[in-house]
Amino acid sequence: MNIGEAAVASGVNPKMIRHYESIGIIPKAQRSEAGYRVYRESDVHILSFVKKARGLGFSMIEIKKLVSLWRNKTRTSSEVKALSTSHIKKLEEKISELQAMVDTLRHLSKHCHGDSRPNCPILEELAN
């Protein structure tokens, strides 16, 4: 499989596949005589894994750990769970932060006439 085919098969585009290789997330692909990267099913499997993990918001560093845990048959599920739990915590902190912004903005917007007059509680709040 060429990188383009692996990209279609995994849902990770060629640019990112090369990038993941360069930062060590995935092992260095074998090369054809002409220097083209060559992929097997197992490589596509790793790429799909990475894609799913990205979809759950894990950082590349965390994904590197997840991949190595996945590959390591002597891992303990507690290691995986710890990684997941701490990630959930970070996500929830971020959500709280964003929700607080929304709450503030909603409150301010509610009191903004939104008409042709210049008077606006949103700007007033920012200015104080």
Next chain:
Amino acid sequence: MNIGEAAVASGVNPKMIRHYESIGIIPKAQRSEAGYRVYRESDVHILSFVKKARGLGFSMIEIKKLVSLWRNKTRTSSEVKALSTSHIKKLEEKISELQAMVDTLRHLSKHCHGDSRPNCPILEELAN
């Protein structure tokens, strides 16, 4: 006021003040004979405005618009409200996205024993 004093007064550190100047968020500060940036109360006021807007998650581009609306006495509150509303929408989309991740992860974590065994539904999910 020097940049350091303006930083304390506004809560925006000197590095960021220079950065905001360089990208045109705030007007270019006047200079002392020695080339030091000199700030007045009104400059600090803008900086505080920017800081508050950042705290509400607005992007620098949006903040640039907000500052210009704030400075423009012929603005309409509908312009401000539109900016705020579209920002709220983006925030809520982000929250939904993060919440979906949390939901999935919580579900997977719940079924993960988190003990010394290697078996782990989190990895299994990522691998499928």
Next chain:
DNA sequence: CCTTGACCTTCCAATGATTGGAAGCTCTAT
């Protein structure tokens, strides 16, 4: 056989907001 176009390679750069450091100048206080 040769050309065309699609694909591959590497390298460099940009995004957005922030932070860090280096090298060098200015100010203040001792």
Next chain:
DNA sequence: ATAGAGCTTCCAATCATTGGAAGGTCAAGG
């Protein structure tokens, strides 16, 4: 006079991703 704090500019790194340029390779069709 000198030390130390603060200022200046410039360059670089973060994080994940995307874009482009310049050049090599492959497969198909004339």
